[in-house]
Amino acid sequence: MTPAIQIQQVYKRFGPVQALAGIDLEVAPGEFFGLLGPNGAGKTTVINILAGMARADSGSVRVLGHDVVRSYRDSRRALGVVPQELVFDPFFSVRETLRIQSGYFGLRRNDDWIDEIMHHLDLTGKADANMRSLSGGMKRRVLVAQALVHKPPVIVLDEPTAGVDVELRQGLWEFVRSLNQKGHTIILTTHYLEEAEALCARIAMLKQGRVVALDTTSNLINRRDNLYLKLRLSAAELPPALAARVRGSRNGTHTLRLRSYAEVEGVLAQVREAGAQIEELEVLYPDLEDVFVQIMKEAKG
Amino acid sequence: MSGFGTLLYKELLRFWKVAFQTIAAPVLMTLLYLLIFSHVMQGRAPVYGTVPYAAFLVPGLVMMAVLQNAFANASSSLIQSKVTGNIIFVLLPPLSYWDFFAAYVLASVVRAMAVGIGVLLVSLAFVGLSFAHPLWIFAFAFAGSAILGTLGLVAGIWAEKFDQVAAFQSFLIMPLTFLSGVFYSIHSLPPFWQKLSQFNPFFYMIDGFRYGFFGVSDINPALSLLIAFVSLAVCTAAGLALLKSGYKLRY
Numbered sequence: 001m002t003p004a005i006q007i008q009q010v011y012k013r014f015g016p017v018q019a020l021a022g023i024d025l026e027v028a029p030g031e032f033f034g035l036l037g038p039n040g041a042g043k044t045t046v047i048n049i050l051a052g053m054a055r056a057d058s059g060s061v062r063v064l065g066h067d068v069v070r071s072y073r074d075s076r077r078a079l080g081v082v083p084q085e086l087v088f089d090p091f092f093s094v095r096e097t098l099r100i101q102s103g104y105f106g107l108r109r110n111d112d113w114i115d116e117i118m119h120h121l122d123l124t125g126k127a128d129a130n131m132r133s134l135s136g137g138m139k140r141r142v143l144v145a146q147a148l149v150h151k152p153p154v155i156v157l158d159e160p161t162a163g164v165d166v167e168l169r170q171g172l173w174e175f176v177r178s179l180n181q182k183g184h185t186i187i188l189t190t191h192y193l194e195e196a197e198a199l200c201a202r203i204a205m206l207k208q209g210r211v212v213a214l215d216t217t218s219n220l221i222n223r224r225d226n227l228y229l230k231l232r233l234s235a236a237e238l239p240p241a242l243a244a245r246v247r248g249s250r251n252g253t254h255t256l257r258l259r260s261y262a263e264v265e266g267v268l269a270q271v272r273e274a275g276a277q278i279e280e281l282e283v284l285y286p287d288l289e290d291v292f293v294q295i296m297k298e299a300k301g
Numbered sequence: 302m303s304g305f306g307t308l309l310y311k312e313l314l315r316f317w318k319v320a321f322q323t324i325a326a327p328v329l330m331t332l333l334y335l336l337i338f339s340h341v342m343q344g345r346a347p348v349y350g351t352v353p354y355a356a357f358l359v360p361g362l363v364m365m366a367v368l369q370n371a372f373a374n375a376s377s378s379l380i381q382s383k384v385t386g387n388i389i390f391v392l393l394p395p396l397s398y399w400d401f402f403a404a405y406v407l408a409s410v411v412r413a414m415a416v417g418i419g420v421l422l423v424s425l426a427f428v429g430l431s432f433a434h435p436l437w438i439f440a441f442a443f444a445g446s447a448i449l450g451t452l453g454l455v456a457g458i459w460a461e462k463f464d465q466v467a468a469f470q471s472f473l474i475m476p477l478t479f480l481s482g483v484f485y486s487i488h489s490l491p492p493f494w495q496k497l498s499q500f501n502p503f504f505y506m507i508d509g510f511r512y513g514f515f516g517v518s519d520i521n522p523a524l525s526l527l528i529a530f531v532s533l534a535v536c537t538a539a540g541l542a543l544l545k546s547g548y549k550l551r552y
Binding site for chain 2: 051052054055072073074076077079081087089090092096101103104105299
């Protein structure tokens with residue numbers, strides 16, 4: 001099957017900065033894929049090259065098999081991009097903006113679909129409002145609508161929820177999820193790791209222009225310590241036998257690292273032997289944020 | 302509608318929505334030139350022996366407005382889109398660089414013609430004019446506005462800030478138009494300045510345009526038209542090459 005996105009050995013330099021240092025990625029059709037990394041890791045550069053907004057120094061990039069340089073018309077038709085910056089054209093209303101955007105893709109009679117997207121994004125009431133008069137959240141919705149006018153099979157969202165309120169964020173994710181269920185491939189970049197964890201089935205982590213982790217979200221989370229035990233004891237000191245397990249201590253509460261539930265019993269036994277009493281106990285599971293922080297620390301970039 | 306058609310429509314709608322500023326204002330400004338200069342120069346000997354100065358002035362002013370507005374349209378549209386970031390709306394779709402080029406330049410031609418016709422119509426209320434060769438009038442107006450639209454496109458692509466476009470306009474376009482024979486026949490100039498004027502491509506556009514009205518000119522209009530279209534071809538090649546390379550638009 002033709003991959004939705006195929007990125008092979010892509011290098012890109014901006015002056016002295018090596019923005020991308022040999023990226024390889026493949027995203028299958030229908031995936032919900034996350035692209036994570038700190039600022040400056042190269043996420044937006046990857047997206048810009050996909051969209052034809054930037055050109056790779058070397059390597060090849062394809063969208064549904066169409067090379068983004070040689071067959072740029074086909075690759076751009078296959079791609080819908082929601083940009084990171086909150087941009088708009090102050091000369092036009094919401095409906096004009098969407099009609100014009102359709103026209104750029106050669107779609108003349110697109111009003112039914114435009115109405116449907118506006119409905120899903122709660123924009124119907126603002127259809128004839130000038131772009132200038134919209135709030136930031138509304139402008140963000142129009143950007144999403146603009147990316148969808150040509151029903152692209154592959155949708156890229158570059159930090160679409162930055163500075164967006166909770167209600168819109170949830171509405172947006174519900175909509176994007178439904179698009180994914182209808183078969184659209186979704187590529188998402190975000191700084192909200194909970195969001196990535198909840199939505200993305202597979203994740204690539206970038207650091208300084210390289211892919212430093214690439215796996216399914218569940219494998220990424222499970223490949224580390226399996227769980228944490230948060231303990232508060234009557235004694236201020238932790239039994240020395242447990243010292244090796246300590247991940248962190250704050251205000252008399254200690255977080256211990258465990259491989260599995262089977263180790264819980266041993267830990268409790270050691271607490272009992274030391275004559276201490278448990279005042280509080282909680283089992284915690286590592287989340288994507290823990291994994292992210294750890295991978296970014298380990299990766300040399 | 303094709304991508305090209307939509308981009309052209311969008312560019313036309315853009316200046317039409319602010320027509321007071323993009324059409325009415327330049328028409329008024331040009332009329333002020335006409336009123337002041339024709340008053341000050343009253344009693345001056347007719348140009349070419351037969352053309353009253355005020356009548357001589359009108360085609361020059363029309364062409365100057367055409368050239369300046371063609372430049373302003375493409376350059377201001379592009380720099381605004383670049384500064385505000387909404388240029389991505391035209392970079393993401395499958396528009397070819399030909400579509401892009403033709404839409405911006407044609408929209409500039411249309412705005413320039415609208416201003417030119419506006420100036421001409423209002424001038425007719427004050428000054429009697431002949432229209433000796435209407436096709437030549439049109440040919441020079443088209444070539445001139447297309448050249449300046451293309452230069453505006455190039456300036457808009459090159460510039461990163463508004464003041465850079467303004468500098469292009471003030472230090473290149475304005476001197477070239479003012480010194481191209483808008484207000485005088487170059488035969489009234491000292492020999493050195495006559496020679497220098499012949500290196501100004503804008504001179505041929507205005508001189509040929511004027512020929513369309515009066516049937517007389519400083520230079521053979523066929524030569525002027527040739528020079529205008531060669532200039533257009535050179536500018537077009539440069540604009541297309543920039544767009545194809547992605548210069549300052551696709552990094």
